[in-house]
Amino acid sequence: MTTRMFGEPIQRREDPRLLAGRGRYLDDLGHGALAAAFVRSPHAHARVLDIDVTDALDVDGLVAIYTYEDLPERVADPLPLLIPHPALTHGRTGYPLANGIVRHVGEPVAMVVATDPYVAEDIVDLIQVNFEPLPAVVGIENAVRAERLVHDDVPGNVGAHLVQEVGDAPLAVDTAPHRLEFRLDIERSASTPLEGRGVYARPDASDGSIRVYSSTQTSTSVRFAIAAKLGLPATKVEVIAPDVGGGFGVKIVHPWPEEILVSWAARVLGREVKWAEDRREHFVSSAHERGQVQFVRVGFDDEGRVLGLDVRFLHDHGAYTPYGIIVPIITSTQLLGPYKVGAYRAEFTSLYTNTVIVTPYRGAGRPQGVFCMERTMDRIAEHLGRDRAEVRSANFIQPHEFPYDQGLVFQDGRPLIYDSGNYPEALEKVKEMIGWDEFPGRQEKAAAQGRRLGIGLACYVEGTGVGPYEGGHVQVDSAGRVHVSTGLTSQGQGHGTVFAQIVAEELGVPIDAVEVTTGDTRRFSYAVGTFASRAAVLSGNAIALACRRLREKALRIAGEALEADPGDLEIVDGIVRVVGNPRTAIPLRTVAVLANPLRYAFDEEAVRATQFARSSGDDGPPVPEDDEPGLEGRDYYSPVRSTFASGMHAAVVEVDPDTAEVRILRYAVVHDCGRMINPTIVEGQVHGGVAQGIAGALYERMAYDESGQLLNASFMDFLMPYATEIPRITTGHLETPSPLNPLGIKGAGEAGVIPVSAVIASAIEDAEGIRIARMPISPDELFWLRRRAETGEVERTGVVKSDRAP
Amino acid sequence: MKPPPFTYHSPSSVEETLDVLAETGTDGKVLAGGQSLIPLMNMRLAAPAHLIDINGAGGLDVLRTSDDGVRVGATVRQARVERDAEVFRVQPLLRWATGFVAHPVVRNRGTVVGSLAHADPAGELPAVLALLDGTIEVVSRGARRTVTGRDFFAGPLESSLEPDELAVSAFFPALPDRAxxxxxxxxxxxxxxxxxxxxxxxxxxxxxxxxxxxxxxxxxxxxxxxxxxxxxxxxxxxxxxxxxxxxxxxxxxxxxxxxxxxxxxxxxxxxxxxxxxxxxxxxxxxxxxxxxxxxxxxxxxx
The missing domain is CATH 3.30.390.50 (CO dehydrogenase flavoprotein, C-terminal domain)
Known part of the structure; x- marks a missing residue:
């Protein structure tokens, strides 16, 4: 029997190459290319009065300088609004180069092309732009006050306003036995991949085509966007994502101004042009996420069951809305988590500010929603004097209640129906892993030694694997190698391992014979992209379906060759054989030869497929009707709706009573993404996600000042944690298969990050006895919270005000 | 994040270094470990027209300990001071403080004297020198002076080094008895x-x-x-x-x-x-x- 591959914790096949420095990232390509660099706005809001390039013209190595006026039709148009929505009544996008006005620091104003990046940056410094600064709108509170506008024609700075509701939540809150009302704040962070964005364009004058390499999460869509902007048929544009050093959401946005401009300039100049973003540029000209202010009203009964939840929140979407309002939609729908609430109302207002655009970053609005819901659960527990886990348990959707319809519309425009899950079991498991029930004793013992410990818990449900579709193509060649391609891209997830596992399992071939290509439009041109924890669900299932087609064909051809019924055949270790009679066999590579009827024998193997070698028993055509030559399979998977993964995290923290530093002593995760293709890769995804979650809880923020300058646009001051800040994470798995797809899998990419701020806030609150309503939290902020708690300005926990309904 | 153009000098002796410093004046900047200077140049926050690399100057790679204290030459790496057993015996604070300087890879290149000359108030080593009443040995063409920490540190990222001067070593007094x-x-x-x-x-x-x-x-x-x-x-x-x-x-x-x-x-x-x-x-x-x-x-x- 072939060794089982699906579900095995095999090592990542990508690592030896990547760890040995043999990766080929964007800036490893095109050493002879011209270099592009950009003049970017130093102002958050300003009119561009004049651009003077005089000083730059004499510099050796200058090739071209472009401003908005130089751009032709289509290239000069506003960037596309990628995801329109009826509630996005005032969607606005920027231009590839500023058209008279800039709306955030870092917005591109002019493009320089020079012989190398050093000279290009020298020239950037010599271009004088005369700006007339305009008042900037920074921060949600200023945006909503709307004393100043980001866009003259957008009243109130409001881009979108959306209400979703199930039942009459305000009434349910008002009539509940208990009710609470409070405000929560979450600050900005960002995807911050270690490799920034980058584009390298190679025009081919001989056929008018262009090949573009981009550090992107969607090569197929970048291809269509570039083709549209340059007025080319898609057949003349190839887009390839090389090795990509992380994406985490920011690289799903497209086309970036630089993707269009570099491709356009390469064609105009007839030269290869490359741009590799630097770190400072990435901070001020890519995308951020997370910033929200939430106002919560909740009504509940004596058991802590939520009878009504009424959430109003303000979402900061930055200067433009190229990615629509996906983030706040996800917040408002995924907020409900594993719970069934009596009535629910979510209302959000999405606001313009003079800051970098906001688009999905791993978790994509879920961390904010989970923060809101889980802080609410903790408040309810505190109010009732009940155990925090018990209150959650009282609200869980039960295993027998699936599929469970939350009654809302999800980010894919489909109903929010949870397909499967087992929340009570996950809770029991995570409590056991963290030592929940024993903790009070531990906490007390530590307190006796002057140490402050706290424990926290949070739960989440994550809609994964959104459509519309992905495809897979699998081909066996005459050497027996299996070539797999799918259109979506890889940024380090381990697709080359997990997709190969699926193929090895489905086809019965050794995994070493399987080679996986992603993100190359030459190999697969129909795809959506890698985001929303969808690659394994969408491409994984598509590849499995493609394998099944290929397998059927292989068995048919082998059956003819072996004079056996295909139903009696199996494929083991790359050899098709009769079940129970393994000596009657034919290698898959030979089947591949036979699958391609030939006139010419180009090698020894091919002789078998030539027209006089085959004893044709019938008069049918060599390639039967409804068939194609070659041993290949292609198929697509298009889900009816998302599949819902879930999980629960718990942490023990220690807070320094003197310095207010927070240390995470233990961190436990229970994660359920259905059937796992590879538990090691799932754990790696969870660990990375938790690390980014801890970053967002304790370290990272975007320090904008009032004028819209980002004060921490470097890794010195933007505190992405090191390995030294991340604790050991223990991971437990549940596997509740999804009934929605053939493999029964759910996405795992984003999960780890989602509940971390909620968990850490809960644990710090438990340690300090001071209410935590704003994340991230720094030692400085905790120091001030303690001071204010001493003076009564900040609430301590456990101080219950009477809010029992009269 | 590419530095603006500069002329690179690689003098082969201290005397030659001092000549170049005298010629380049305020346009010149000394490069030792480069752990602060190079990032500043890449971010174009510093743009010296001349970069004078002292790593080949010879004679500056000397780490000498005596019962009086520790003398650290201008190109001695922080990692060496951190790990040296004699240094630890004579003045253990150097190891304890150097261990807080960034990360091991930075300490492998970064120099003690460079850290002092950089005069960052967030730096650990300036504080150690000041606490111990240590001194810095400064030379220029035909002149030599010994400067105390108090006189050396003139402000954030500002030392009292003149453009034609080179800090050749720093001296950290030994830990006294019963201390x-x-x-x-x-x-x-x-x-x-x-x-x-x-x-x-x-x-x-x-x-x-x-x-x-x-x-x-x-x-x-x-x-x-x-x-x-x-x-x-x-x-x-x-x-x-x-x-x-x-x-x-x-x-x-x-x-x-x-x-x-x-x-x-x-x-x-x-x-x-x-x-x-x-x-x-x-x-x-x-x-x-x-x-x-x-x-x-x-x-x-x-």
Whole structure:
């Protein structure tokens, strides 16, 4: 029997190459290319009065300088609004180069092309732009006050306003036995991949085509966007994502101004042009996420069951809305988590500010929603004097209640129906892993030694694997190698391992014979992209379906060759054989030869497929009707709706009573993404996600000042944690298969990050006895919270005000 | 993040270095380990027209210890000072403080003297030099002078080095008998510049009572700040000393600033916390050293 591959914790096949420095990232390509660099706005809001390039013209190595006026039709148009929505009544996008006005620091104003990046940056410094600064709108509170506008024609700075509701939540809150009302704040962070964005364009004058390499999460869509902007048929544009050093959401946005401009300039100049973003540029000209202010009203009964939840929140979407309002939609729908609430109302207002655009970053609005819901659960527990886990348990959707319809519309425009899950079991498991029930004793013992410990818990449900579709193509060649391609891209997830596992399992071939290509439009041109924890669900299932087609064909051809019924055949270790009679066999590579009827024998193997070698028993055509030559399979998977993964995290923290530093002593995760293709890769995804979650809880923020300058646009001051800040994470798995797809899998990419701020806030609150309503939290902020708690300005926990309904 | 054009000089002797420095004047900048200068150049925050690489100048790679103290040449890497057993025997504070300088890979290239010449008030080594009353040996064509920390550190990222001068070595006096030292800091991430740091030195008299207690602070002002907190310690034995009184005294005398990582008030609070911690530990170490009678101290690499 072939060794089982699906579900095995095999090592990542990508690592030896990547760890040995043999990766080929964007800036490893095109050493002879011209270099592009950009003049970017130093102002958050300003009119561009004049651009003077005089000083730059004499510099050796200058090739071209472009401003908005130089751009032709289509290239000069506003960037596309990628995801329109009826509630996005005032969607606005920027231009590839500023058209008279800039709306955030870092917005591109002019493009320089020079012989190398050093000279290009020298020239950037010599271009004088005369700006007339305009008042900037920074921060949600200023945006909503709307004393100043980001866009003259957008009243109130409001881009979108959306209400979703199930039942009459305000009434349910008002009539509940208990009710609470409070405000929560979450600050900005960002995807911050270690490799920034980058584009390298190679025009081919001989056929008018262009090949573009981009550090992107969607090569197929970048291809269509570039083709549209340059007025080319898609057949003349190839887009390839090389090795990509992380994406985490920011690289799903497209086309970036630089993707269009570099491709356009390469064609105009007839030269290869490359741009590799630097770190400072990435901070001020890519995308951020997370910033929200939430106002919560909740009504509940004596058991802590939520009878009504009424959430109003303000979402900061930055200067433009190229990615629509996906983030706040996800917040408002995924907020409900594993719970069934009596009535629910979510209302959000999405606001313009003079800051970098906001688009999905791993978790994509879920961390904010989970923060809101889980802080609410903790408040309810505190109010009732009940155990925090018990209150959650009282609200869980039960295993027998699936599929469970939350009654809302999800980010894919489909109903929010949870397909499967087992929340009570996950809770029991995570409590056991963290030592929940024993903790009070531990906490007390530590307190006796002057140490402050706290424990926290949070739960989440994550809609994964959104459509519309992905495809897979699998081909066996005459050497027996299996070539797999799918259109979506890889940024380090381990697709080359997990997709190969699926193929090895489905086809019965050794995994070493399987080679996986992603993100190359030459190999697969129909795809959506890698985001929303969808690659394994969408491409994984598509590849499995493609394998099944290929397998059927292989068995048919082998059956003819072996004079056996295909139903009696199996494929083991790359050899098709009769079940129970393994000596009657034919290698898959030979089947591949036979699958391609030939006139010419180009090698020894091919002789078998030539027209006089085959004893044709019938008069049918060599390639039967409804068939194609070659041993290949292609198929697509298009889900009816998302599949819902879930999980629960718990942490023990220690807070320094003197310095207010927070240390995470233990961190436990229970994660359920259905059937796992590879538990090691799932754990790696969870660990990375938790690390980014801890970053967002304790370290990272975007320090904008009032004028819209980002004060921490470097890794010195933007505190992405090191390995030294991340604790050991223990991971437990549940596997509740999804009934929605053939493999029964759910996405795992984003999960780890989602509940971390909620968990850490809960644990710090438990340690300090001071209410935590704003994340991230720094030692400085905790120091001030303690001071204010001493003076009564900040609430301590456990101080219950009477809010029992009269 | 590419530096603007500059002329690279690689003099083969100290004399030649001094000639180049004299010629380039304010347009010249010395390159030793490059761990601060190169990032500044890449971010175009520094744009020296001439970069004078002293790594090939010869004679500057000398680390000499005697019972008086430790002399560190201009190209001696921080990692070497951190790991050198003799340096640790003579002045253990150097190892304890250097261990807080960024990360091992930075210390492998970064130099002690470069860190002093960079004069960053967030740097650990300037505080150590100031605490110990160390000196910097400065030469120019035909001249040589010895500068104390107080005179050397002129402000944030500003030293009293003249454009034609080269800091050739730094001298850190040995730990006195019946004395102990300690270093502590609070940083947002492991290896980051400290939000607040403190280097403490406690000396005991013949009766093993605190005769002197001094603390130098990191990141609380434009220069390393040294406070003499002897009075606040009350001339008791270390075990009987209430170090929080020294902490309160320090808080009252410091005037830290604010940045995006910490408010001035939090920094002042931390300075007090760290004062008590480093003096407490230095006091205990001094007591241990005095009790064992040979001035020896224990402590492994952090």
């Amino acid at each position: 102990g030292a300690s270093f502590a800091e609070v940083a947002r991430r492991h290896g980051d510049f400290a939000v607040c740091g403190a280097a403490g030195l406690v000396e005991l008299d013949d009766d093993l009572r605190v005769a002197a207690a001094r603390v130098a602070y990191v990141s609380v002002g434009p220069n390393p700040v040294v406070l003499d907190l002897t009075e606040a310690c009350g001339h008791r034995s270390p075990g009987a000393t209430d170090w929080t009184r020294a902490a309160d005294a320090a808080r009252g005398r410091l005037d830290p600033g604010a940045d995006i990582h910490a408010s001035a008030e939090y920094r002042r609070h931390l300075a007090g916390v760290l004062t008590a911690r480093v003096l407490g530990e230095a006091g205990a170490r001094a007591h241990g050293a005095a009790a064992s009678g040979d001035g020896a101290h224990s402590g492994a690499l952090r």
